[in-house]
Amino acid sequence: MNNKEFIKRRKTLIEQMDDQSFALLSSGQAKHKSLDQHFKYFPERNFFYLTGLKREKFILLLVKNKKAMLDFIFIEEASDYATKWLGSRLSKEEVSQITGIDTQRIFYLNEFDNFISNRLLVDSRQLLLDRLPSVMYLDMFRAASLEKPVSFDTFFKIVENYPELTVKNINSMIAELRRFKSNDEVADIRKAIAHTKKGIYSIFDYAKAGVNERELEATFEYNIKLSGSTGVSFDTIVANGKNATVLHYVDNDQEILDGNLVLLDLGAYHNEYAADISRTFPVNGKFTQRQAELYQMVLDVNKETIKRVKPGIYVSELNEFAKNALAEGMIKLGLIKEKSEVSKYYYHNVSHYLGLDVHDVGTYSKKIEAGVVLTVEPGIYIEEEKIGIRIEDDILVTEDGYENLSKDIIKEIKDIEDYFNKKE
Template sequence: MYKMNRKNLFNHMENQSFACFFSGTSPVRTADQTYPFEVNKNFFYLTGIKEENVALVMIKGANMEKSFLFIEKTDPVTALWVGETMSMEEAKAISMVDEVFERKDFRTVLSKFLQDSRQAVFGALNALYLDLDRRSMDALETESDRFGNEMRNLYPNLVIASLHPKLGELRSVKHTHEVKMMQEAIEVTRLGIEALMSNAKAGIREYQLEAYYHFVLNSNGVTTSFNTIAASGKNATILHYEKNNAVIQDNDLILFDLGVRKNEYCSDISRTFPVSGKFTERQKAYYELVLETNKKSIEMLKPGVTFQEFNEFGKKILAEGLVKMGKIKDVSEVSKYYYHSLGHFLGLDVHDVGNYTKPFEKGQVITVEPGLYIADEAIGIRIEDNILLTDNGHVNLSESIIKEVKDIENFMSKK
């Protein structure tokens, strides 16, 4: 799969060019501690390697395409503290690159590729592609930024361009293996949600209930794909509530927005349920409106639908429902109680890369997550599923995670 991903990217590179990608390193947290390492997802997509400080070079020369990895060689002393790093043989077997070098030789080898003496092999390399993604003018420099600046100074005739947008479009269409990883992540998410419903009770704190979810993940050898949102009562009207420290009350609804990462692929699911095991009539009325929006929005999803059409479709159902309930007088007031988009791409990142200006395509995975946030009634509801687009429609990858009122109440009555 990784070799195929590089082949697809080569198709978007000019002849006589090369591209460099970096896996990244862990930033310092404090003193001699670092943050947990998170591999650059574009690098992983092209190599399948999750090691720190690894570089990939792809060269499109004279009638040939070659890929090279540069990895850290295991240091015997460091290995005593943190274990051995991946061997060259392992890296080559996973990534299927043409050759693997030591990371310390990166600049030496690359300079040889750029010398006149190598032109008989690759031809003159005139362009450099990097993974450049600056979110703001104040954003910190990445390794790609620093490398690009260095290459501008050393080789001023090189044309430097970014492959980040193209990688986003390629990544948004999933291989069968990628869908399998996401499906497995969703299955563990289901088990975790069922553990939450089985152990929900008033009087405990949100983080105490959340702990049952993390136990399931730890038992299955996976991690969260983002910080879990465990929001009871009025807290559920805060979209990214993460304190998770309030005492859960008996009549509360509790909203869980959570996910699993399996071999770097993510799930992103939201479910809302009554702590007591039974919805009040008012809670049920709001819940059924969000559920209707969720189900109808899933049904309209197929290749060719635009992100704008998708968003407007779900928003219209919520708005008309609130008017019918008497909560608002006009559909234009819906933003008082619904203030986010209906979904996003999902994959190696929770909010995954992709082109939101283009119509949806077969193979993309999209979240469908309508919600209502009624602060004056201490009710927050979101119901989120992960949907794979197929030739003429879709498959709900999270269909096994219950969301009907009767199914939730029946499940919780057995705890």
């Protein structure tokens, strides 16, 4: 992605900040796993969105007053030890090339405390603003409700030692920016979907009665990486039979029985952007009459809901349409008698935003507009029949409607059966 994209994002964000304010965002760091191991590092999404950097412990500083809007970044300094044990570190020149931040505004992490205190929070001749700031923006993300924001621990010295600063939340401001995808972002999502398609078709090629769900999971993950993806965008769901009636089934450890449907809910990453696709297929390549009528009902709702995607509607309208359509279908099939019973066999929403996060940030209280990317994923889950079906596509909202970004991943009954017949 061109650094002009990151420059534009930071400029747009700083323009929304109060005068005489500054913002701090951290790139995060890998959590401790065991005595001598850490979990794999995963870039903090808002930091990545503003910089394009994927390195631990970096800090982004944004500063604003009536006269200036400035951005600074603090990075890890290269050392012989770090280079020998962990690999090469990014130079100031490399960071500048990625982010678009001038090298004169790139410092090392060991300079951070002194820079903040002497150039922001103390009235000195080096003061960046024309007077001391009154507002500090932090990313107030919480891992769970009633928990302290993660940023309070990262920047605890400033929070505790400068109580005169008003702390404001920059998370919601960035979330609104992230709700709309640029052409470059859509291009990355397209590539993530292309990786996912290759992984799904590799599952179709490998699948047969008697294999374990974990084999299909491994096949998917192997092939998306061969395709160029950095890995899965969320824990892969491969669920056959009754397992498919559990929405977030991730054990993936059961034998796939002949005659069962297999529900796939999976996705790949490309440049930190996610795909999220669901497909359901018969492991033996042939739908039974009962499986086909249930599958076709879900597929019809999937397609009709997608047709309703356009600027100016609420996501809740898609949810209500899909829920009502599924209820009508269940009544026709004799599963329920009243629409109010729909939650017995369908118990999730039909749509969510997609982007850097699989369930991407952004308010649902506003109408969708061009540039939003969202999923459409109706389903039906009948535990007593050991059948779970979900069909999910990734949809771009355009100026005059929508584009189904995953339309090339087969989902019609005939196409699926024909594909499996060709294997034989």
